[in-house]
Amino acid sequence: MNDESNRQALQEDLAQLPATDPQRRAAIVPMMQSLQAERGYLDDKSIKEVAQVTGLSTTEVEELATFYSLIYRYPAGRHVLRVCDSLCCGLRGADRLLQAAEKYSGVSLGKVSPDGAFSVLPSICLGLCDQAPAALLDGEAVGSLDEAALQALLQRLQQED
Amino acid sequence: MGTMHIDGHEIPFQENDNILKAALAANIEIPYFCYHAALGSLGACRLCAVEIAPEDPNKKPRVVMSCLEPAKDGINVSVSAAAARQVRQTVIEFLMVNHPHDCPVCDEGGECRLQDMTVACGPPYRRYRGRKRTFTNQYLGPLVHHEMNRCITCYRCTRFYQDYALGDDLGAMRLRNEVYFGRFQEGPLTSPFAGNVIEVCPTGVFTDAVFRQHFARVWDLETAPSICPHCSVGCNTLPGARDGTLRRVCNRFHPEINRWFICDRGRYGHQYSEHPDRPLTAQVSGVKVSYREALAAAAEQIKAARDRTGGLGSTREDLESNAILQTLLNKLSGRFATFSDPQLETATTAAVAALQSSGGAPSLSEIEQADAALVVGDLTTHAPMMDLALRQAYRTGAKLAILHSGPSLLTRFAATTLTVAPHEIGAHLLHLNEQAATASTTSNKHENEKKLADIATYLTTAQRPILIGVSETMAAPEITALAQLANALGSRARLAYALPGANAYGTALLTPTNSTTAMLEAIESGQIQTLIVMGNDPLGDTRLGARWREARQCLSTFIVSDCVATATAEAADILLPVAAWTERGGTFVNYEGRAQGFAPVFQRAEPLPNTAEVLADLAHCLELALPDAAAVLSNIFPGYQAPLPGTLGSSLSAFPLTMQTETPIGSAPLGHPGHWQVTLASWYGDDVLASYAPALVELAPPAAALIHPTAALKERIEDKEQVRLRGPAGTVVLSVQLNNDVAADTIALARVTLAQLGVGHGDLLELERIS
Amino acid sequence: MEAVLTRHLDAHAPLSLQAYQAAGGYHSLDAAFDHKPEEIIAIVEAANLRGRGGAGFSCGLKWRLRGADAPRPRYLVCNIDESEPGTFKDRHLLYGGPHQIIEAVIVSAYALQAEQVVIFVRGEYGKGGHGLKRAIEEAEKAGLVGSNIKGSGFNLQIKVHLSGGRYICGEETAMLNAIEGRRPNPRHKIPRPSVKGLWQHPTTINNVETLVNVPHILLNGADWFRALGINGGCGPKLFCVSGMVQHPGLFELPCGTPARELIFEHAGGLAAGRTLQGFIPGGASTAFLLPEHLDVPMDFDPVAKAGSRLGTAAIIVLDDTTCPVQATLNLMRFFARESCGFCTPCRDGLPYLAQILTAIADGEGRAEDLILMEELCNTIGPQSFCAFAPGAVMPLTSSLQCFRDHYESHIATGRCPFDAANKSGA
Ligand SMILES: Cc1cc2nc3c(=O)[nH]c(=O)nc-3n(C[C@H](O)[C@H](O)[C@H](O)COP(=O)(O)O)c2cc1C
Numbered sequence A: 001m002n003d004e005s006n007r008q009a010l011q012e013d014l015a016q017l018p019a020t021d022p023q024r025r026a027a028i029v030p031m032m033q034s035l036q037a038e039r040g041y042l043d044d045k046s047i048k049e050v051a052q053v054t055g056l057s058t059t060e061v062e063e064l065a066t067f068y069s070l071i072y073r074y075p076a077g078r079h080v081l082r083v084c085d086s087l088c089c090g091l092r093g094a095d096r097l098l099q100a101a102e103k104y105s106g107v108s109l110g111k112v113s114p115d116g117a118f119s120v121l122p123s124i125c126l127g128l129c130d131q132a133p134a135a136l137l138d139g140e141a142v143g144s145l146d147e148a149a150l151q152a153l154l155q156r157l158q159q160e161d
Numbered sequence B: 001m002g003t004m005h006i007d008g009h010e011i012p013f014q015e016n017d018n019i020l021k022a023a024l025a026a027n028i029e030i031p032y033f034c035y036h037a038a039l040g041s042l043g044a045c046r047l048c049a050v051e052i053a054p055e056d057p058n059k060k061p062r063v064v065m066s067c068l069e070p071a072k073d074g075i076n077v078s079v080s081a082a083a084a085r086q087v088r089q090t091v092i093e094f095l096m097v098n099h100p101h102d103c104p105v106c107d108e109g110g111e112c113r114l115q116d117m118t119v120a121c122g123p124p125y126r127r128y129r130g131r132k133r134t135f136t137n138q139y140l141g142p143l144v145h146h147e148m149n150r151c152i153t154c155y156r157c158t159r160f161y162q163d164y165a166l167g168d169d170l171g172a173m174r175l176r177n178e179v180y181f182g183r184f185q186e187g188p189l190t191s192p193f194a195g196n197v198i199e200v201c202p203t204g205v206f207t208d209a210v211f212r213q214h215f216a217r218v219w220d221l222e223t224a225p226s227i228c229p230h231c232s233v234g235c236n237t238l239p240g241a242r243d244g245t246l247r248r249v250c251n252r253f254h255p256e257i258n259r260w261f262i263c264d265r266g267r268y269g270h271q272y273s274e275h276p277d278r279p280l281t282a283q284v285s286g287v288k289v290s291y292r293e294a295l296a297a298a299a300e301q302i303k304a305a306r307d308r309t310g311g312l313g314s315t316r317e318d319l320e321s322n323a324i325l326q327t328l329l330n331k332l333s334g335r336f337a338t339f340s341d342p343q344l345e346t347a348t349t350a351a352v353a354a355l356q357s358s359g360g361a362p363s364l365s366e367i368e369q370a371d372a373a374l375v376v377g378d379l380t381t382h383a384p385m386m387d388l389a390l391r392q393a394y395r396t397g398a399k400l401a402i403l404h405s406g407p408s409l410l411t412r413f414a415a416t417t418l419t420v421a422p423h424e425i426g427a428h429l430l431h432l433n434e435q436a437a438t439a440s441t442t443s444n445k446h447e448n449e450k451k452l453a454d455i456a457t458y459l460t461t462a463q464r465p466i467l468i469g470v471s472e473t474m475a476a477p478e479i480t481a482l483a484q485l486a487n488a489l490g491s492r493a494r495l496a497y498a499l500p501g502a503n504a505y506g507t508a509l510l511t512p513t514n515s516t517t518a519m520l521e522a523i524e525s526g527q528i529q530t531l532i533v534m535g536n537d538p539l540g541d542t543r544l545g546a547r548w549r550e551a552r553q554c555l556s557t558f559i560v561s562d563c564v565a566t567a568t569a570e571a572a573d574i575l576l577p578v579a580a581w582t583e584r585g586g587t588f589v590n591y592e593g594r595a596q597g598f599a600p601v602f603q604r605a606e607p608l609p610n611t612a613e614v615l616a617d618l619a620h621c622l623e624l625a626l627p628d629a630a631a632v633l634s635n636i637f638p639g640y641q642a643p644l645p646g647t648l649g650s651s652l653s654a655f656p657l658t659m660q661t662e663t664p665i666g667s668a669p670l671g672h673p674g675h676w677q678v679t680l681a682s683w684y685g686d687d688v689l690a691s692y693a694p695a696l697v698e699l700a701p702p703a704a705a706l707i708h709p710t711a712a713l714k715e716r717i718e719d720k721e722q723v724r725l726r727g728p729a730g731t732v733v734l735s736v737q738l739n740n741d742v743a744a745d746t747i748a749l750a751r752v753t754l755a756q757l758g759v760g761h762g763d764l765l766e767l768e769r770i771s
Numbered sequence C: 001m002e003a004v005l006t007r008h009l010d011a012h013a014p015l016s017l018q019a020y021q022a023a024g025g026y027h028s029l030d031a032a033f034d035h036k037p038e039e040i041i042a043i044v045e046a047a048n049l050r051g052r053g054g055a056g057f058s059c060g061l062k063w064r065l066r067g068a069d070a071p072r073p074r075y076l077v078c079n080i081d082e083s084e085p086g087t088f089k090d091r092h093l094l095y096g097g098p099h100q101i102i103e104a105v106i107v108s109a110y111a112l113q114a115e116q117v118v119i120f121v122r123g124e125y126g127k128g129g130h131g132l133k134r135a136i137e138e139a140e141k142a143g144l145v146g147s148n149i150k151g152s153g154f155n156l157q158i159k160v161h162l163s164g165g166r167y168i169c170g171e172e173t174a175m176l177n178a179i180e181g182r183r184p185n186p187r188h189k190i191p192r193p194s195v196k197g198l199w200q201h202p203t204t205i206n207n208v209e210t211l212v213n214v215p216h217i218l219l220n221g222a223d224w225f226r227a228l229g230i231n232g233g234c235g236p237k238l239f240c241v242s243g244m245v246q247h248p249g250l251f252e253l254p255c256g257t258p259a260r261e262l263i264f265e266h267a268g269g270l271a272a273g274r275t276l277q278g279f280i281p282g283g284a285s286t287a288f289l290l291p292e293h294l295d296v297p298m299d300f301d302p303v304a305k306a307g308s309r310l311g312t313a314a315i316i317v318l319d320d321t322t323c324p325v326q327a328t329l330n331l332m333r334f335f336a337r338e339s340c341g342f343c344t345p346c347r348d349g350l351p352y353l354a355q356i357l358t359a360i361a362d363g364e365g366r367a368e369d370l371i372l373m374e375e376l377c378n379t380i381g382p383q384s385f386c387a388f389a390p391g392a393v394m395p396l397t398s399s400l401q402c403f404r405d406h407y408e409s410h411i412a413t414g415r416c417p418f419d420a421a422n423k424s425g426a
């Protein structure tokens, strides 16, 4: 199922519910995820869209949007590399990786590269401690990283676009 | 229900009480932040730590949060135990990690719970060596000022705003030590109850933006128990004044009425008393004169007119003034009336008569207990706190039904909403009466019939149904029909009306039958030459303003006393400015028939007399012996004793009003082709006095012609299109706004527009497209 | 021990429904429907299956306490929010074999007579979540999920909720709020979720590893399960070993296997020439243990007796090149960052601790800081609203005991002795 049909199914479910039904809220996170999958991040307009579809207020949507680490309220690159900085990766050099990421990309953490190609973000433990230091690239695990591997990865991303 | 021990004191508790609640009820202080009597326990601040002795002496005592720990029979609780004190001190230390040390310039100074709790529990010195986190503030509109750095994250604001008042534009954003309470984007808070966040916030995050403009330290404020003059609910307030000017109004706890909260109209409407146009000097023929001179001029005219004198009281004037005016007119053998619109008079007196025979209206705390309710009209704008009480009923599962013609904020929470044109309200009420009597459920009904059946089911199956009518937008027969419905539902059903004015109930009791019509006709036929208008604005009346303006031309002398610059006051020959409510004492009778006294809060630099004093002085000039207010009132109301300010108030034992309202419903003219029915699109900040409060006026929705999209489609009118409206008093050009809450064939208009057109709820109007 | 839970796992090519059935999958459904629900609960209780999500509460007892007469609808929530640093066992279960999970939730839901299951998957495991959704669709088509499953009269709906991402969402009541679309702050536990959970209906929450044991217990019996453990432990256990070991990884071994065996046999021991400084036995929110604890059986009670918790059975190894102050600071930053912000001690206390630790690690510590941190921990741990903060301070309080000399030397010398050497952590 793609994100658009996903969203349509959600909207159909919502249409069955009365305006004040507490279950409407449950659609907020899936709705945000689906929009973000298409747009890369949620701008104010997207928040308004989620509010409109769920029948909740923009403030109520924002309460959730700003809580979650995987919902981006600021532009993110077309590719997002999330580097784990928790203990197991930390023990195996995550801090050096994060520094290297800034150095090779020339972009500071959390920012988007000038060509919009990628962002590098620190992340909490990704459940990849057996492959530490690890990262997620667009949701795919990349393990056993070192500075050279990271540099290659960033270069590949730049070339792909 | 049981007894526990707190540091050696025996403390009784009720079923389901937690330790904190029971302790507070027994006047035992346990420090706390996030707990709030209305909002309940949350367990977030972790300040209310107490120690509980173990039942088993071999075990260690436990430190628990008293707000989450059920009170149990026989337990030994210690607030003073070292372990509990240690926890509280550390919690304060944590809360002060990021709190700015801006106490000297903080508006909360003097009533800051954080400061009190820090002194009570806290460490004397700061040990944290890091930087403080900082936030940017948001502009939240003209009423509430935002200062997020002071936040201690007790969640009281959003629990009040969202959970209690059911607002949706103030929320908790982000997480960790960055939790941010604000809106999605800057802009005015939209809840009619937003101002209460100022009082529920234990620090200075939310403060009174109006008070800030003319700030005083709160310990310098003069205060006295007062009653809100802005609607018939009669919330108890505590105004504060300094240097002869009124600065702010806060809630004052009344266990059966407003309890912890007031609405924004009540909190900010007071700005009328500092309005630059407020009349402060007496005038004769537009020339400023001394009070004595104006009084003498008035007396002279009244002496000349004698029994051709009329007196018009007001539903927003206190009981004393109305009664004394009536007495004065009696002595003069003149004419007395209280309303500017006969329809409002019959509806209001019908409502009071119905309440008298129904055994009295429920208090707000009783409305909160309802399990089903029918509201006729738009409650929020006419009695905001009654709306808040209904929201509490809704939260606990009550079924709300709304029968209305124009926009209403409550429809969002209604299980069933019936939106019908003004002329159809009565017929629907009659239908509902039938439905309730027969409880018939025929299938294949018209949609509205089905809704009526649903409403009848809610009401007949409920244990505690409540019917509430908004009398300003109801005709007397509709008032009576609602009362009949209550009657048919039996003694479990309660009946209430939102009445037009803080003292509408009290005034109605004094109103002679058909007084308004009689007064108007008497003026128009020359029988009345001199008219005293007291706190009323007949010339600004929505429906009859034009007729009154013409009638005024028939008068030789027009004497007006008021504390706001109404159209009427501006047209006065003799103007006698009077003290505002906060500057005088008096009595209002609220929608329940509860008489409540209010005390003067302060004196202006140049004090003004109150209306009753003006009348007494006038009588004196007329060499008439007028008894004092107490004597006048005990003459009218058997056993009357003035209710003392700051008490719970007393119910007025009055003679029953009789009403001739047997006008059958349905005889009202149905819609004419080419005409629209008019209804009022009011908003919660709107009443005569509050319309002089600049901060509220800033929030008033722009005037527009609200019509339903279907109606617009039928007439091929577009959203935002300019249309010309033609009424008996004039023509107005407005832009159309489509609104789903307006009935078919109906046009909803702001009060000012109605006055310009000379129409009221239920009147007909022509609409013309401007192409 | 023969693999039980990991036998059919393959993250690259997880078994299809058919293949899984051919390998014996979904057989437990027939066994389940032959039993009364209460009987299954009794078997699970007899097996002494303890919760694998961290707290170790008896699964059978939890189910029984919910009560057979709980009002309907009832929910079962399967917790795959795994975000505890050091822990990756649930990822292997999710990516390696979604049908095993589905089978487990069907049998468990039947035992609980719950008609709705929500599987809560952490957002970072989105790909795994999609695989799970596809597997559920497969199972629905085959009549294994839906109404009247295999003619039993039992109806079940399974939904997957993909988290927006936050460690606190793994806490069971925060998870309920997350599913309902509220802010994922934990809830007060009176009434319990088993009384008023999702949308105020009775709800049982279990970790996915807990649940995948259930079909095996049902098929093989409680005694078989108990006998699988050693040193007093019961059943198979998924152990994660990571940090400064040669071969970090997931190992399915008898519950009760000592840490020494895990670290030195299965995970390949430390790098040449290094010695063990200490280890965390059960994920980031458990107390440090020292080399002297290597022979403690990795089971709930023995680890607790040693002063820590089995938690998620995720061992994180520190060798002698690791600065324990830096390692502790890393954990504290994690917790300060992930605090939901609901209650004061956690929200404002953890960043306070992180600030002091930073100062010490940067050589700006003061002598009184150690006592100050202990004092603060004494309030933060016991007085927070949920179990997050007690878990957050556990590594610190234990680190202050286990590695006190390191803290003191940082403060005394004004520098980190590991900086010059091979700086690790943080
Ligand atoms: C802060 C916090 C995070 C948690 N995260 C998880 C988690 O990611 N996965 C999990 O299964 N349990 C987690 N738990 C434990 C759950 O609250 C709950 O106890 C568990 O899911 C119950 O399942 P079990 O009895 O099968 O272990 C967490 C608890 C806390 C306090």
Ligand code: SF4
Pocket: C168, C185, C186, C338, C339, C340, C341, C342, C343, C344, C346, C347, C384, C385, C386, C387, C388, C389, C390
């Ligand atoms: S302990 Fe932390 S995570 Fe738990 S409620 Fe408090 S702030 Fe939230």
Ligand code: FES
Pocket: B031, B032, B033, B034, B035, B042, B043, B044, B045, B046, B047, B048, B065, B066, B067, B068
């Ligand atoms: S009042 Fe008890 S925790 Fe805040």
